[in-house]
Amino acid sequence: MINNESIVEEVVGQFGQKVFGFEEPFGLLTFTTNASDLIEVVGFLKNHPQFKFGFLTDLAGIHFPDNTGGELCSVCMLHSWENNIRVRIKVFVPISDPKVPTLTTLFAAANWQERETFDFYGIEYIGHPNLKRILNMEDMDYFPMRKEYPLEDATREDKIDALFGR
């Protein structure tokens, strides 16, 4: 029977100190690894004969402005269909040098999702075949999903209202 404990045991046994921060929010195993070990960890889970995390469900970025030294987070979620179990792997990188290795070598689905994360947060995926903006215009000069940037369209004047507007 494969459950979160057996995965933790196996992963810690394989990688030791390289994986840390184990949590289980709402039953979903979550842990953190270093950017340099990401490929190894994900590859291990994907090719493991019992776990078979063969499906990349989701890949997203998160910005934690207060987490000095690891402001940006790239989180990927794997799903093992045989065992119906999910795992979430986080990588924290500093905002000054946001470099994470690409998962496109393991999952073709990571391609656009990494481009989207780059577009939103500016996380650079090392080795990505075509890392450029995907949703926003190419001449955009900032990463809009970072917390410091405003949501609103700056050119709009009719919505300024002390009570209900901005």
Place this chain on the structure above:
Amino acid sequence: MSNIKIVDAPEGLEGSGFFATSLDKAIGLARSYSLWPLPFATSCCGIEFMATMGSNYDISRFGAERPSFSPRQADLLMVMGTIAKKMGPVLKQVYLQMAEPRWVIAVGACASSGGVFDSYSVLQGIDRVIPVDVYVPGCPPRPEQIIDGLMQVQHLAQNESLRRRNTEEYKALLESYKVL
């Protein structure tokens, strides 16, 4: 017994064997009942346009039988859905490719004003890039509202001067959008 209604003739002088009216009115009548819409459907409102086109609401009853997907052969640009800033130049190019006479309907809140998407990536109303004749409110508007918007354009077509593009106001308007 057919229940097809034929529109009333415009005002004019009528006698045995002749009918005299102004050319504006005759052409306006013809134009208004054969508007060829270009459905520029980007998102949700496009699905409501699909319903408008479908059998229950049937926009063809208003002479818009043929949705023209080529801007060159369209009279009416129906912009339905959110126009992002990335899309703005494309929309303007489509507008420029249309021949006069041309009308524009902004269908839905997004096309009219940006709607709920007051965000960095959405154009806050298509009237920032092209002139608009009729705004249809709603998120999305019901098919009846879209049809009402079309009827407003028909009304415009009937009552405008034949060559509105020659008027000073229209020229000034296009100038303000840097079209011409």
Place this chain on the structure above:
Amino acid sequence: MEDNIPMAENTLILPKDSNDALALNVPMVEDKQYSTLNLGPVHPATHGIFQNILTMDGEKIVDSEQTVGYIHRAFEKIAERRPFYQITTLTDRLNYCSSPINNFGWHMTVEKLLGVKVPKRAEYIRVIMMELARISDHLICNSILGVDTGAYSGFLYVMQEREKIYEIYEEVCGARLTTNMGRIGGMERDLSPTAIAKIRDLVFNSFPKVWAEFETLFNRNKIFRDRIQNVGAISSARAMEYGFTGPNLRATGVDYDVRVIEPYSSYEDFDFEIPIGHKGDTFDRFMVRNGEVWESLKIIQQAIENLPEGPYYADEDHYYLPPKKEVYSSMEALIYHFKIVMGEIDAPVGEVYHAVEGGNGELGFYLISDGGRTPFRLHFRRPSFIYYQAYPEMCKGLTISDAVVIMSSLNVIAGELDA
């Protein structure tokens, strides 16, 4: 049901060898002249706004490059500035062909975070609405596939039935397309007798006849099948690599369905099958959607027959909006209403992922709450966005007319694609 769709058992069928990728690559030759063709962003065949720059060798597609983002609306950024209640309106506009699924998916995510248990009746009503949404989603996709191959009448015919589904939506929540249906903690009101009568009429009388007729129009139509059979095939291994989910994945022969593998909203109470295809071509996608419509009908029939009695919302004053009548007459209700809508409720800190089976596949909501009035981060796992990447590979070596039907059968919804 067409015979050539095998029904799967309850176990997952997975590809045996994960390396049998499609060998459809047409090599680019150095000194050959290729022409470039722009399909979109404004093109009648793209149903939405995407650009495909095709490199053509005569009529063969050698390569293609996609540009998306033409209706990027910054959902995720907006969601960080809106209280939980106000995000429901955003989810409507993700996959606007099946808004109720998105609404309830979001509500269930928040309920998971808050730990709210929804009563059985509300769950059944949700199932009915979600399956109606799935029907209207597949109905549009399949009838538009007909339009793209030149058969307009099927579209006009089934659109009448879609109007009936929209009438049911109107009866239940007051809106047609962007429904904003339900509440966190249940439904906003019970199913009215009119709504139940309309649903019964649809699923027992009118719709099965219409859908059977639609199938006779298309399923064995030689012209239609010649256009779509063996076009845009993808192997199951490759589809998994590309993150396919939903009908497009099931057409390749993998019976992965979130409703079965991780049942939510009482889906485990219903008896239904997962239609699958085997080749993963356009015809299989069409047939899988057709089959799913029948299965959805089956689910709705069971749900409406066995609709449990009881409350239609969870008894959680802090999260569930008070009835409108009380809001207008009592002070406490008004205060609660204001607090809940403005997001002044205490959401717990947490990180939650919840997935539902949307019209196009696994629609996931990844929510991080820091206890504030808005989500700290909300990420939508949008199935269209993920599987549309495979499009260049699927239309390699084929012609433009094939590319059009492949796009149409993938059912890429621009709102979901660009978010």
